Amino acid sequence: MSAPPHERFLKLFADEAEARLRRLGDHILALESAGSADAVAALLRDAHSLKGAAAVVGLTDVSTVAHRMEDLLEPYRTGAAACPPALVDRLLDVADVLQSLLPAIRRGEDTTPWTRPLCDRLGAAVDAEAGHGEAGGAPDPVGGPAQPSPPPQPPVAAPVAAPVAVSDMIELPAARVDDLVRSVGESAAASMRLGRLLGERTDGDPERITEFRDLSRSLRHLHEQTVRARMVPIGSITGRLHRAVRDTARDGGKAVRWEASGEDTELDRTVLGQLADSLLHLVRNAVDHGIEPSADRIRQGKPEQASVRFHARQTGSDVLISVTDDGRGIDAHRLRDEAARHGIDVGGMGEDQLLGLVFANGVSTAETLSQTSGRGVGLDVVRANVERLRGRIELASAPGTGTEFRITIPVTAAILPCLVVRAGGQRYALPMASVVTTQAANPAETIRAQGRELVWVGRAAVPVASLTATLGHTADGEDGPVVVVAHADRMAAYRVDDVVGQRDVMATGLGAFVPKLALVSGGAVEADGSILLVLDGAALATTVSRPPATMPSPVAGPAPAASPVRSVLVADDSLPVRELQRSILEHAGYRVFVADDGAAALASLASNPVDLVLTDVDMPRLNGFELTRAIRAQPQLANLPVLILSSKNAPEDHQEGMDAGADGYLVKDAFGEATLLAAVHRLIGQAA
């Protein structure tokens, strides 16, 4: 796995602070001009932002320094008097010291030896200023006992005499990047026209001309790089979410732990910007109304410290974001009463539909109102925002256990590893996340059952259809290879004209005026100016198929086209944990099925044979120990490796797992990508 979350936060803080401190330095210099109210206001804003960001990442001293800078500046807010040069010197020194500490902060080193004296000196200056204020004299912000102290020496990484460091990051207006993308697109279009012209003049394929081929390749690369420049990691807003959780928890007197994963997942900056407020609302709502007061939690046998978990991951052409709390959950019956009170017809509504009422305007089960939530006018706006971005929001909640909001949002621009195929003369991209395997055309290996054609994929007989016909075009006897796609427990095979190859595709949405389509999730502008449509692999897997029937392979027939990819069934009732495991395993090349409890895992095994089961212990309906015992009780599954991954770490838990028949037991506290993959490799070998 990548850097620990805290380290990532520190790096994000330092990157942001670098630009902020540069601005701060400019504003400090402007202070010396008379009538510098604007500079003071700007300086106060930056100091305030620096204070907040530092507090969130745990840099208390840096936060205090920024706070004291605010105190020192407060008397000059009106701009009536110019700041004395001594104050400007002091502030510039502070900015320099903080700037010099950034490399150490990035490395996660302790900076208090430098920041603590700085805090003390600034504190003394503030006290001195207050003393002068009471006496009615002009403030002397530099006075006090701090004056004799030498300025702090920055860490070794930034010697005072070092040449001016040029940042490896630049800030520039997003519109400039958009202009760049447009210009590159225009260049690609010009290249396409040139290709046509060359083709006409030479009566041949322009790609055979080396110079033109090189130009096309360079433009393709340039296009990908410029579009990539618009993508930002979701981690760029998780600091704000963390801060919101912290502040809301402090206001409510609650102890809440913030956990975030998948912060490296990238989204188009516009999409992320439009989503940020909705996510802020969800995390505040979770703390404000989802998490119970500590006393209630203790009474219920829950840990006093609650948790709010944020998880993001890219899945195909979508990004999936979940916000999960372990609070009181949503009472569907109270929702029903509340909705009925608002005149909503709740007759015949199932539990899922009742839960969906939280997205209705005015409906809330919150017992109290707060500044941030509880008025029933928030989640309807969140849903509207998500849908405006052509996404969807879902909710799962269990009373007493917690609530999970899950947002699925199309990536406006994403780099997707895809398999490019041709069907009906058109090229299409299939996200590799959905592709299981491809098989060469071999009519001898196809079978018929229940009026349809099937192909063998491992031990499963999978329905096969024409991709051209499925996309609504007239299929003209396709006899090319078969591409097998899967989603959850569904699998389907599609016959195509041919497989063009595998490559990264810069996928974008089709715009706000194309409705959400059943089988097409986006498009990509190719270097030759054409548009490659990206298909929705999950939808294709479920459109024509039923869960594949498991049956014995034909004894005398040709050897089944066994999937070379090893598969793992992940059973865990926590979505983020499930998705993290899936992400790690898929990244390592395994095919992954998921189940949200032991019973679902057992049901999945009946139709989807796998090479390994990775299971949690504490799950509803059937826990991990019971699942393991159930697997061992079935002769056809008796030899299936089972790996337990649990937060239960008592010796008796390990013993119970092994007694149940598990082949390994990992503890979540010590869980890491390397540990998990090592255990999986040990049991079933490499992915393929």
Next chain:
Amino acid sequence: MRALLLPVADELYAVELALLRTVVGDPQLFTIPTAPPSVAGVLNLRGEIVAVLDTAHLLGIGRLATIGFAAVVDHPHGAVALAAEGQPRTVMLGEQVAAGDLPGTVGCFTAGQAIATLIDIHTLLVPAAA
């Protein structure tokens, strides 16, 4: 008001010129499988994928026989193109001579010797997710 006249189904429809980004002649359209009939396809506008809508279908007066031009307009939800059969031209709209009966239209106005129906882009073009 200066407007762009779009020849659509033997009639003229007008869009406010200030909303126009560009006109693409003989657009290279990429059709989208399973898209509704109002979406004629998408085109590559300098690297940006822009939906091309069948103006006649949107107005409820049938389907375009051909797509000779695409007028790309800037909408608050992004660029979108209205397809036209013939070459668009700009005119100064005159007085209103009839009310707008079709959905998404303001009314009929004189346009030189002809009559054009002015389209209200914000009413006619509703984002799919709205």
